[in-house]
Amino acid sequence: MNLKRVVVTGLGALTPLGNDVKTFWKNIVAGKSGAADITRFDATLFRARFACELKDFNAADYLDRNDLKRTDAFTQYALVASDEAIKDSGFELSKMDPFDIGVIWGSGQGGMETFEQQISEFALGNGQPRFSPFFIPKLISNMSSGLISIRNGYMGINYTTVSACATSNTAIMDAFNYIRLGKAKIIITGGSEAPITTASLGGFNSMKAMSIRNDDPQAASRPFDVDRDGFVIGEGAGALVLEDYDHAVKRGAHIYGEITGAAMTADAYHMTATHPQGLGAAKAMELALTEAGISIADVDYLNAHATSTPVGDLSEINAILSLTGGEKSKLMISSTKSMTGHLLGAAGAIEAIVALMSIADNVIPPTINTTNIDPAIPAHLNIVTGQAEARAVNVAMSNTFGFGGHNGIVVFQSV
Template sequence: MLKRVVVTGIGALTPLGNNVKTFWDNAVKGVSGAGKVTRFDASLFRSQVACELKDYNVTDFLDRNDIKKTDAYTQYAMIASDEAIKDSGFNIAAMDPFDVGVIWGSAQGGMETYETQVREYALGDGHPRFNPYLIPKFLINMASGLISLRHGYMGINYAPVSACATSNTAIMDAFNYIRLDKAKIIVTGGSEAPISPASFGGFSSMKAMSHRNDDPQTASRPFDVDRDGFVMGEGAGALVLEEYEHAVKRGATIYAEVCGAAMTADAYHMTSTHPEGKGATKAMQLALNEAGITTGQLDYLNMHATSTPVGDLSEINAVLNLTGGEKNTIQISGTKSMTGHLLGAAGAIEGILSILAIRNGIIPPTINTQSLDPAIHDSMNIILGEAVAHDVKYAMSNTFGFGGHNGTVVFGRV
C-alpha cells in the first residue's frame, strides 16, 4: 500500500525575500523583484534586466569555511534547506539517519565558478592555477551532498536535472520514494545562481530574455500582448517531504499533501515547447489522475508562464486541452512576473507559493500584464494585478524545461 506524503517544512531564498515570510508577503503584495543587473557590467548585452537577491549577504547565513568551498548555487541550497529543516522541526538524533534523504536539483550547478576559473586560466600566464575546490564547487550533485553532510542524513541522495523542470522532478522523485516506503523524510527542492556573464549572455543571445531595459520592473509580463521574453532570477526553494503517519506521530505542522505528480516529454524541439501543449497536457492530466481529482476540483494553477511569446501560448493551449475550452473555476497566476525565472529552482519556489495559497486562502497575482494577448481564451481565469482571497483545496504547479521536459505537481489540503 502506498504511503501518503505531506509537506512539513519550507524554506526560501528569492528575489522577493530571503526567507519564506518575506517572500510570501511580497508575493501577495505584487512586488516586482526585477531591476538592472548589478552582478556584472551588462551594458553591452541585449538584455540588462534580472531578478537578483536583495539585501543578501552570504556571511549572514554561512561561515567562511563553507563559503570558500562552495559555489553560490550550493550556498543558496544550504540556506533555504536550513530554513525548511528548522521549520519542520524533526530530530535526526531520534531517527535512523538512513530514513532521511536529500534530492536536490539545479539546471546549471556551479556555472559561475566554472566560468570564472576558465576565464582566469585563459587570461593568465598559462600556469594551471585552478582552485582545488573547482570540481566540487561546480558539480550539480554537490548541493544534495553537502545538505546531507551538513545535517547527517544518510538516506537517498542525488541530483536530478531536467532544465527548468528540475525542482518539480526532485519533488516528484521525493514523493515517490517516500510513498514507496524507501524513506521517511526527504529534503527536496532546487537552487540556481545563473546571473553570470556566460549564462546570462547565452540566454540573451538566444533572444529568450526580455530587453525591456528602460523599465526593468515590468519586464516580466506573462500573457501580455507585448511580452518579449523571460527575466532571469536566482535563489532557492526547499521543501521537507515526510510520510504522513510519521509526521502525525511526532506532531509536525503539516502544510499540505503532495497528491500527485507527473513528467512527460514533448519530443518536439530542443528549446521550444510543443505549440499545442501536448506533453504539458498529458503531464497535468496524469498528475490530476494520480491525485484522484478532476479539473473541476482544481482551484489554483501556478503556471510556468515565463513571459516568452511562444511559451505562454503553448501552456495556455495545454490548459485549454485539459479543460476542453469550457468555462471553469480554476484560478491562474504567473508568479514569475514577480520573481523572474529561477530556472531549475522555479518549481520549488512556485510549489511553496501554491502550498501557501492552500494554507492561507490567498492566491498571488500576475503583475505587469497590461493588455492580455487576444489569443488567450476567455475561459481562462487569470488573476491580474492584485492577489485574491480564494478557498484553495487543490493547487497545481507547472514547470517546463529545454529538452522538452514537462513536470507537474499537485498539492492538496490535509
C-alpha cells in the first residue's frame, strides 16, 4: 500500500505558560514555571494546594455567550487552541471538500467541573431533580471534537480518544494513520483538560500522587531529581493541524515537521503504576522508531513523559536504557512538565508542540528544578537541566504514559 506522508502545518496552545504558541514556547525556552497557589477555589484543606493554572485567560474574550453557556472549560480550551492552529495552518474550507477535513481530539477527564457543579446543585436542592439541559452535552468527552467540527464546518472523521495521560498522543497517532491511509487530507487533533477542580484535586491527593511542596510551588515539579515527591496538576490545551504532505506542498503551507512513526502498547501491569522495567514503554518506543525507519541513535531530543513521581520517572529511564543498551548516545532528554505541570490528557498535545518547536528552532528546552539527579539514573544520560541548549534537532520523540498501562509514542522529523 502506498501510504501518504503526514506533516504538521498548524499549531495552537493554551497553557499555564502562555495563551498562544509564541508565548508558550518563549517561556518554555526561558525555563519559567507555571505553578502557583490555586485561585480557582479554596484549597487550604488539601495536602497539595497549588497547580499550574492558566494565566490571564477569560474564555469570554474568545467565545460568544452561547458557546460559553453550553460548554465545559475543557471544550472551551479545545475551541481556543484549535482556532489558533487552524488560523496558523491557513487552509481554506471553501477550496476543499468538507468531508476531507476531520477532527480527532482527546480528553482524559472530560467535563469534570460540570459534573461537580450539577451534582452539588442537586444536593443543595433538597434532592429535587433540577439538572441543566446542557448537563450531558457539557459533560461528555466527545463534545470537544464535535464542537470544533460544528464551529468550522468540517464533516470528515470525528471522534475523541481517551487513554488517560496518553490521550493526546493516541489522538495524534489516529489522525496520522487516517491521513496516511488516504481517508482524510486534514485532521485537527490534540487534547484539552480542565482538571483543576475540587474532585480532581481531592482524588489525586488521596492517591498521594501529587507534590506537597506547598511552601515553594514553582520548584515542586522536579523530574528525575532525587527529592521529587509527585506531580503538579496543570490545565489547558494543545492543537495540531495534520495534513497530507502533497496537499500541504501544493497549497504552499508552512510545515513544522513530519510525523514518521507512532505506536501504542499496554503495560498489562497495574491500574496506576508504570511497569518498573518500562517494558511496555520500551516496546512502544521501539515500534514507533521502527515505523519511522530509524533507531534511538538517530533521535536528537526526547521530550520525556517524566511527571516527577518517584516510580514513574525511573521506569521511563529503564525503558530508554533498554533501547540504548546502556551505552552513551547523542540523545538529549528533558521533561517540560517541570514547567507546565502535568496536563493529563492534554499533556501529549502541548509536548508535541514542544517537540516540533525544538526542531524548528534547534533548541532543546530544559528540565527546571532538577539540581540533584537521582543516583539510580546513569550519569551518561544527557538530561538537560537548568537552561535550554542550542543544538541541531532533526528528530524529536514524545513519550506519554497513562493510568491503565497505556503507552503512546510519536516521532517527529524535520522536512
